[in-house]
Ligand code: R2B
């Protein structure tokens with residue numbers, strides 16, 4: 001499979017606003033962002049979201065609410081008097097969304113279909129709101145491959161289950177492959193923000209994105225398993241020999257859709273376990289909770305640094 005190298009160039013206007021690659025949208029009276037409980041006529045999206053610079057996503061509503069509170073303290077943002085942090089998409093009953101000044105914090109659920117729906121609507125939201133040069137970041141969890149629990153992993157390349165640096169779409173019954181490219185420079189910038197004083201490692205490597213947590217990730221402990229432990233270990237060793245350091249379930253769609261939209265993106269996950277040692281996620285809750293703050297800390301350093309430069 002081959003990709004054209006230049007897709008990114010014309011997907012943004014010279015002022016950095018997101019150009020929509022779908023002319024149908026301009027012709028509609030109103031665009032309803034159904035799963036966000038927002039609409040282009042029912043809401044003044046430019047007024048509400050025009051200042052957004054960072055769109056941070058993670059699996060669960062609670063983690064993203066926590067991140068919103070955390071980043072508020074870190075960037076010293078004060079909510080308008082008399083208001084409190086509220087879930088903007090509460091009435092979608094699908095995703096949660098919190099806005100802290102230039103930072104949007106959104107839950108994306110599990111797996112590529114959930115992220116796909118959200119990204120279509122968030123990319124359109126960036127367009128309607130006329131956001132300039134927004135950056136999309138996934139803050140997630142993953143299984144490490146030869147990497148201990150608690151390690152922070154920045155994705156340099158997202159691979160699908162066939163080891164392609166692409167995401168496979170089915171559109172009108174046809175298979176379409178789109179490149180799953182992340183911003184390499186952004187990944188290096190994030191790596192540089194890891195501190196020697198951090199009591200854990202922050203590494204860069206390839207990420208395998210699967211459509212399942214159990215059989216799809218070579219686990220022996222699902223409801224079904226029709227391969228042996230030897231098969232599993234051979235598979236994980238093969239992944240490791242190709243530079244794969246972690247496995248999760250969203251990176252290819254995240255990379256493919258942001259790249260298609262000309263939006264810079266990064267994926268930063270914390271490993272919950274080392275898959276070479278087992279399959280069950282069994283670290284104590286408090287430990288796991290602390291681990292999940294680690295990618296947030298890195299992204300907070302990036303956001304603070306970027307805002308200070310403006
Ligand atoms: C990491 O954690 C979830 C599965 O437990 C999935 O969303 C992912 O990518």
Ligand code: URA
Nearest residue numbers: 141142143247248249
């Ligand atoms: N998320 C995954 O997708 N896999 C793991 O092993 C842990 C978290």
